[in-house]
Amino acid sequence: MKPVFNESAEKEFKDIISRYPNKRAAMLPTLHLAQREFGWLSREVMGYVGELLELPFSDVYDAASFYTMFKLKPTGKYHLQVCHTLSCALRGAGEICKHLHQKYGIESGETSADGKFSVLKVECLGACGTAPVVQINDDYHEDLTIDKLDAVLDKLD
Amino acid sequence: MYEKVLTKDINMPESRKLAYYEKVGGYRSWKKALKEMDPDAVIELVKASKLRGRGGAGFPTGVKWGFVPKSTDKPHYMLVNADESEPGTFKDRLLMAGMPHSTIEGAAIGSYAIRANTCYIYIRGEFVREARILEEAIAEAYAKGYLGKNIFGSGYDLDMYVHRGAGAYICGEETGLIESLEGKRGWPRTKPPFPAIEGVFRCPTIVNNVETLACVPYILERGAEWFAGIGPESGPGPKLYCLSGHVEKPGVYEDAMGLPLRKLIYEYGGGILNGKKLKAVIPGGSSVPVLTADEIDVDMDFDSLAKIGSMLGSAGCIVMDEDTDMVNTLLNIAHFYRHESCGQCTPCREGTTWAEKVLHKIKSGHGTMKDVDLLYEISGNIGTRTICPLGDAAAMPIESFVRKFRHEFEAYVTKEVEVA
Ligand SMILES: Cc1cc2nc3c(=O)[nH]c(=O)nc-3n(C[C@H](O)[C@H](O)[C@H](O)COP(=O)(O)O)c2cc1C
Ligand code: SF4
Ligand code: FES
Secondary structure, eight states: OOOOOOHHHHHHHHHHHTTSSSSGGGHHHHHHHHHHHHSSOOHHHHHHHHHHHTOOHHHHHHHHTTSTTSOSSOOOSEEEEEEOSHHHHHTTHHHHHHHHHHHHOOOTTEEOTTSSEEEEEESOOSOGGGOSOEEETTEEEOSOOHHHHHHHHTTOO | OOOOSTTTTTTSTTTTSHHHHHHTTTTHHHHHHHHHOOHHHHHHHHHHHTOBOSSSSOOBHHHHHHTSOSSOSSOOEEEEEEOOOSTTOOHHHHHHHHOHHHHHHHHHHHHHHTTOSEEEEEEOTTOHHHHHHHHHHHHHHHHTTSSBSSGGGSSOOBEEEEEEOOSOGGGGSHHHHHHHHTTSOOOOOOSSSOTTTSOGGGSOEEEEEHHHHHHHHHHHHHOHHHHHTSSOTTSOSEEEEEEEESBSSOEEEEEETTEEHHHIIIIISOSBGGGOOEEEEEOSSTTSOOEEGGGOOSEESHHHHHHTTOOOTTOEEEEEETTOOHHHHHHHHHHHHHHHOOSOSHHHHHHHHHHHHHHHHHHTTOOOHHHHHHHHHHHHHHSTTOSSTHHHHHHHHHHHHHHHSHHHHHHHHTTOSOOO
């Protein structure tokens, strides 16, 4: 089925395009909105965004594929972005990565068999003072230990 | 005794609310600018304060604003750089989450000074919470008439929007940010033309860091002399220092520009984690040259750090203890720049890839002495003939790590280090 924004997303989209002198500048906010509505950016979704912004598919794909936050394939219900840059590495990001690998049997970029968790190693999340840091969907979890992370993860359903 | 300015009230429970901000003097400078000053007077005042950009390059803010042409038929734009992606840097996040109105007020004053009627706050996409806080604060400011049409009856209009990035370090570089805001991949542009002449939507544009703009309301309120009198003459003012890595108390600390690095680590930071000894410090975000333990008697300001061959950068200070493996650490940094290189320029794209490969080789025990020298050579070639400074940013750590910790690289080659 062709993806289409529901009424409230359509309203948000109208508000977004009113903020810029041209439609192309609405690319990132519209991709964020589409990803929130449809879960990830399939070819169909990117095509739809192209229609909305009056741009060819290639322009949308070119932008979407450049940024790590845009998902060109589905991820788990809980998407874990694990920072592995220097400050986090100095404070135990390596052990966190190893632990997640053992816990769910997946590597960076993969999703667990039940579709619940996906893990992605990412670069500095801008929270180095509270390293190590993992972002679960929208939320930052900081000053982590393996126990603290497990306590958060095991509560997710 | 330094009295805090930017973060003085930031831990109060209501500090992000407009009512609280007004109570501590907020938006008085904005009113003053609109009622008593013309845009050029604001620019002159900021020039006189000697404020230099806090985003990394340290360019004088008033001077930059003065580059915007006075009369054009094109609209002007103010872009707030809230991309905060330089490893070791996390100060703008604190400002935006703790007291978003100071950034908004500073951005409004800056917009007025450069005659812009539209301001976008480009915030890194991962900062979902901070983006929401800013949006709520902007809505409060509109409701009170601090933003919108005919502000305080001055005839001046200003719209302000939050624009979220989506995960790409290079969008912190000002022309990468501009391309990204236009809806494209964040590929930096060749300069000239500089953004002040031709920036976003081919119009005159200024890009300023969050902390830079947050200083501006205080300059209008307390005067250029007050600001210029804090810290070193060549780059004064209040400053936020980010401290991370192997210290007891990491965090953001505010003090005057020129804070002694030793004081930052040992007093504010409570010393090295678990009572260990210090090995090295990167003082200004991962792209600046590293310092050894006996180089920390230096002041954290633009000139003092430049004098000893490093940089203040974004004041992201990363501390490493005596057990830190410098080969591994450089590999981590090299990986970052390889991953974040946008790939437009051959020296940067190939150089960052090559450096990471050579470091892998050394780390896995297959390196030769020639490879150690090769790292030097690669670093000497990345920074040249590139479109943006990311090439330099990638090269500086490589050169300084190999020069200052050469024995650790050689120990991998001679197998003195047990290879995992
Ligand atoms: C690769 C690269 C990344 C950068 N990232 C940031 C950033 O995240 N935040 C920032 O304010 N400036 C960043 N800068 C600096 C900007 O290009 C620009 O100089 C700055 O935003 C200007 O603001 P200021 O004059 O207020 O410092 C970066 C520069 C480069 C070369
Ligand atoms: S120097 Fe590197 S990051 Fe900058 S434009 Fe060239 S390839 Fe891109
Ligand atoms: S290094 Fe992990 S948040 Fe900066």
